[in-house]
Amino acid sequence: MYHPETIKRREVARNLGESLAALVKRGHESPTHAAQVKAQVLGLVLAETQSAEQLARDYEKACKRYLKTVIQVRGIPFGTVVSIRDGPEEPGLVSCTGDLSKKEFNVLLPHLKATVTGSTSRYLDQASRYRAYQVTQFTQLLEDFIQRIPPQGTRDKEFSKQITVIKTAAKDLMQWDRLFGILKQTSLVSDIDYLFKLRDNPIAAIWHYNQMDEDVEPPFTSKHRELDHKIFTVRGNVCIERGLMNTGAGFIDASPRPKQELGCLCDFQYLYNLRDLPEALLTEKGKRELRGANRGWRRWFGAAS
Numbered sequence: 001m002y003h004p005e006t007i008k009r010r011e012v013a014r015n016l017g018e019s020l021a022a023l024v025k026r027g028h029e030s031p032t033h034a035a036q037v038k039a040q041v042l043g044l045v046l047a048e049t050q051s052a053e054q055l056a057r058d059y060e061k062a063c064k065r066y067l068k069t070v071i072q073v074r075g076i077p078f079g080t081v082v083s084i085r086d087g088p089e090e091p092g093l094v095s096c097t098g099d100l101s102k103k104e105f106n107v108l109l110p111h112l113k114a115t116v117t118g119s120t121s122r123y124l125d126q127a128s129r130y131r132a133y134q135v136t137q138f139t140q141l142l143e144d145f146i147q148r149i150p151p152q153g154t155r156d157k158e159f160s161k162q163i164t165v166i167k168t169a170a171k172d173l174m175q176w177d178r179l180f181g182i183l184k185q186t187s188l189v190s191d192i193d194y195l196f197k198l199r200d201n202p203i204a205a206i207w208h209y210n211q212m213d214e215d216v217e218p219p220f221t222s223k224h225r226e227l228d229h230k231i232f233t234v235r236g237n238v239c240i241e242r243g244l245m246n247t248g249a250g251f252i253d254a255s256p257r258p259k260q261e262l263g264c265l266c267d268f269q270y271l272y273n274l275r276d277l278p279e280a281l282l283t284e285k286g287k288r289e290l291r292g293a294n295r296g297w298r299r300w301f302g303a304a305s
């Protein structure tokens with residue numbers, strides 16, 4: 001038995017297929033006929049297409065539930081934002097980001113709240129752009145098809161094949177929110193994870209580009225290839241304070257981060273040690289300090305052997 005929404009989408013696809021088939025067979029019955037069919041088909045499809053605003057409202061509720069669980073375990077709980085449901089708190093839920101005291105967690109809490117707020121507003125913006133793009137693509141497909149129909153009608157089988165393509169595209173558009181949800185699934189968790197990572201005092205992070213970014217339409221992450229291997233530094237870290245390193249491509253907190261943009265599968269590799277940095281990021285003082293540390297290391301092993 002199919003889900004009622006699936007049945008509804010199939011019914012809409014069948015109805016629009018019949019309208020387009022009639023137009024192909026009989027041709028334009030009046031000068032405004034084609035425009036009327038186009039408006040009717042679009043109306044049918046859009047009536048079953050979730051709005052970006054509603055989707056963002058649902059996401060905000062899911063985020064608040066997720067934040068509640070983060071507060072409950074004082075860390076990132078096992079599971080993802082979409083798996084946290086309404087109802088009694090999960091008794092066995094534990095943090096997978098280590099133990100934080102209540103005092104430590106309270107320092108982090110305002111940042112967590114700000115992250116959730118930022119994530120929900122970004123979500124609405126991205127959902128609006130993504131939905132608008134999908135609607136434009138479908139409208140274009142429909143317009144192109146209608147324009148090709150001869151005014152007197154035709155029995156050319158090629159048009160029937162095209163109608164099948166349009167029906168599939170209509171079903172995809174009516175489910176845009178599902179694909180969008182999948183693309184955004186790791187976004188909030190990744191942002192929250194970043195806050196917990198800062199607790200371990202990294203000094204920088206290397207951006208690792210993921211080729212799969214290019215498979216997402218529209219290409220929101222088209223500039224991420226340029227970020228591959230760029231190093232972003234943590235503001236006020238101990239090596240910067242001591243003048244051992246420079247700021248690289250910029251500070252993490254003032255730069256984009258992986259997974260924030262729609263469809264981004266890039267990653268940060270956090271660095272915790274001066275010796276992990278490329279030489280270009282070290283100051284002269286940093287290079288001297290590292291040479292000194294290496295000498296000490298060799299002496300120690302020399303003495304121990």
Ligand SMILES: [Zn+2]
Nearest residue numbers: 224264265266
């Ligand atoms: Zn990316």
